[in-house]
Amino acid sequence: MALSKKFFPLEYYSQPINEGYQLLPIRFHRMKKGDYLITNMVGEHKIVNQEFLTRLVEGSVSIEDSEYNDLKAKHILMDRDSNVAIDLLSLKYRTKQYSISQFTALHIFVVSLRCDYTCKYCQVSRRMEGDNSFDMSENTALLALDLVFKSPSKAIKIEFQGGEPLLNFPVIKFIVEEALKINKTEERNLQFVITSNLTYLNEEVLEFCERHHIYISTSLDGPEALHNKNRPRPDKDGYQKTVDGIRIIQDYLGRDRVSALMTTTSESLEIPREIIDEYVRLDLHAVFLRPLSPYGFALKTKQMQKYNIDNWLQFYKEGLEYILDLNKSGYFLIEQYTLIILKKILTPSNPGYVDLQSPSGAGITAIVYNYDGDVYASDEARMLKEMGDDKFRLGSVHNNTYEEILLSDQLLDALEDSLTESVPMCTDCGLQTYCGSDPVYHYATQGDVVGKKPLSFFCKKNTSIIEHVFKLLEDPENKNILEGWIK
Amino acid sequence: MKNVIETNPRSFNIEINSSIYSLLVCQKACYALMNYMSCKIDHVGNGFLIEINVANECDKTLDDLKHLLLDELLDYALREKISEKTELVRNLILSNAFSNTGLVE
Numbered sequence: 405m406a407l408s409k410k411f412f413p414l415e416y417y418s419q420p421i422n423e424g425y426q427l428l429p430i431r432f433h434r435m436k437k438g439d440y441l442i443t444n445m446v447g448e449h450k451i452v453n454q455e456f457l458t459r460l461v462e463g464s465v466s467i468e469d470s471e472y473n474d475l476k477a478k479h480i481l482m483d484r485d486s487n488v489a490i491d492l493l494s495l496k497y498r499t500k501q502y503s504i505s506q507f508t509a510l511h512i513f514v515v516s517l518r519c520d521y522t523c524k525y526c527q528v529s530r531r532m533e534g535d536n537s538f539d540m541s542e543n544t545a546l547l548a549l550d551l552v553f554k555s556p557s558k559a560i561k562i563e564f565q566g567g568e569p570l571l572n573f574p575v576i577k578f579i580v581e582e583a584l585k586i587n588k589t590e591e592r593n594l595q596f597v598i599t600s601n602l603t604y605l606n607e608e609v610l611e612f613c614e615r616h617h618i619y620i621s622t623s624l625d626g627p628e629a630l631h632n633k634n635r636p637r638p639d640k641d642g643y644q645k646t647v648d649g650i651r652i653i654q655d656y657l658g659r660d661r662v663s664a665l666m667t668t669t670s671e672s673l674e675i676p677r678e679i680i681d682e683y684v685r686l687d688l689h690a691v692f693l694r695p696l697s698p699y700g701f702a703l704k705t706k707q708m709q710k711y712n713i714d715n716w717l718q719f720y721k722e723g724l725e726y727i728l729d730l731n732k733s734g735y736f737l738i739e740q741y742t743l744i745i746l747k748k749i750l751t752p753s754n755p756g757y758v759d760l761q762s763p764s765g766a767g768i769t770a771i772v773y774n775y776d777g778d779v780y781a782s783d784e785a786r787m788l789k790e791m792g793d794d795k796f797r798l799g800s801v802h803n804n805t806y807e808e809i810l811l812s813d814q815l816l817d818a819l820e821d822s823l824t825e826s827v828p829m830c831t832d833c834g835l836q837t838y839c840g841s842d843p844v845y846h847y848a849t850q851g852d853v854v855g856k857k858p859l860s861f862f863c864k865k866n867t868s869i870i871e872h873v874f875k876l877l878e879d880p881e882n883k884n885i886l887e888g889w890i891k
Numbered sequence: 892m893k894n895v896i897e898t899n900p901r902s903f904n905i906e907i908n909s910s911i912y913s914l915l916v917c918q919k920a921c922y923a924l925m926n927y928m929s930c931k932i933d934h935v936g937n938g939f940l941i942e943i944n945v946a947n948e949c950d951k952t953l954d955d956l957k958h959l960l961l962d963e964l965l966d967y968a969l970r971e972k973i974s975e976k977t978e979l980v981r982n983l984i985l986s987n988a989f990s991n992t993g994l995v996e
Contacts, residue, residue, distance in 0.1 A: 428977060428980060429984065431973075
């Protein structure tokens with residue numbers, strides 16, 4: 405694939421810089437207090453006031469200025485002494501974009517749509533427990549595995565989702581064993597994760613997970629009453645089964661082999677501390693504070709209408725403050741989304757989180773193989789199909805080749821149209837390198853893969869979180885803790 | 892530079908001198924505030940006239956909105972200047988970053 409726009413030849417740029425400094429490509433973002441966050445192409449940053457920013461752009465910041473060397477070190481400007489800045493910045497930019505060349509690392513297998521829960525916010529399309537016509541077959545699994553190993557990624561993560569994937573455990577075993585056979589010649593860094601509600605956790609599952617070093621991810625929404633209200637089971641024992649399951653996995657497989665995440669409902673908003681306390685009580689050291697997603701049952705049951713972005717941000721900030729307090733008192737606990745943002749702000753690498761990439765990670769960082777062999781750009785794309793819209797159905801493992809699926813117009817058009825580098829507002833946004841593009845979300849909420857960002861929950865959420873993280877980093881004690889999460 | 896003319900409690904106009912703010916800057920500033928207002932931009936004399944209608948659900952005062960729009964105009968004008976001043980070096984960095992990758996013809 406070649407870039408369609410050719411660059412000028414190198415000689416074009418060789419005019420010497422005779423005096424002063426050359427401003428390097430920067431963007432800026434006006435923060436709440438009126439200060440300006442300047443960011444360069446790779447996310448190196450500096451906060452200044454408006455007067456200083458104007459002087460910087462006009463070329464009137466002096467070498468005598470106390471900020472000059474810092475601006476130079478952060479590749480916001482370069483002068484005759486720092487022509488190497490071009491090479492360094494190019495290298496850093498290429499590093500930031502490296503994950504694109506690796507292509508799809510996360511392969512999600514929806515091995516069954518059956519589930520024993522009736523969660524009111526479920527974004528997938530659950531089916532009755534006994535209806536195994538919604539299970540993935542071995543034949544479909546083999547065809548999907550063939551596509552998995554066509555990805556050039558050195559690291560391959562296969563994640564089993566549902567419904568409840570353990571309801572089709574025989575096919576999970578089949579996929580793991582077949583993938584390991586293929587990997588004897590492929591020699592990828594292969595990892596497996598089962599996303600489960602833990603109802604069907606048993607000795608056989610645990611023994612298999614231990615043998616193949618499989619990680620388990622589950623959902624824990626908070627205290628018993630909240631968890632059972634959000635995630636009902638017929639026997640009203642979802643909380644107990646989840647907590648028991650987490651403890652069993654910790655004892656059997658090890659504390660690092662199980663993680664949990666929560667989904668915020670309107671009932672969660674008032675009790676962020678109690679929710680986080682559940683994680684501490686279970687000796688878990690990571691929590692993911694997630695808002696509802698606008699798909700599936702969350703829409704059908706009108707959960708999305710019960711709170712707005714401001715309500716959720718307040719919940720997130722209170723929760724994060726409590727998490728920092730716990731860290732100050734000696735309990736190590738990270739908030740997953742904050743950690744992703746921190747990595748983007750403070751490190752040269754790209755954490756590869758699907759929703760915070762440009763081009764979007766849908767389809768190219770992660771891909772979904774549905775139980776019937778249909779391939780989707782993301783789990784949300786699969787849900788759109790269940791809601792009657794196949795916009796992001798990329799093809800089928802039964803009928804299409806790898807090239808047909810990954811080079812489909814549905815995918816490439818959406819990725820190209822939604823690049824943050826070229827869409828309204830994002831193109832100028834000072835937070836661009838920390839944010840990303842989510843065409844499926846914007847299509848689902850606004851009917852357009854680009855989306856009008858001033859009206860976007862996604863934009864407001866990320867802008868507010870990134871601003872908040874910068875505010876937290878101003879405090880030395882918080883900064884020390886947050887940097888510790890990255891290490 | 893900018894004359895603010897109030898027309899009714901939910902709308903106002905702003906005259907913009909085009910030697911100071913380009914059409915693109917005006918468009919970007921209006922776009923950024925679409926959650927608060929809808930804007931219509933017309934050529935008028937040596938500049939532009941922006942007709943602003945406040946969105947029904949907007950709870951900001953007209954004064955707040957005027958300040959927001961003026962701030963956005965300033966920001967986007969500065970961004971335009973940065974873009975002009977750094978276009979060549981941005982292309983050089985991108986070219987350098989992807990050299991020897993086979994991605995650049």
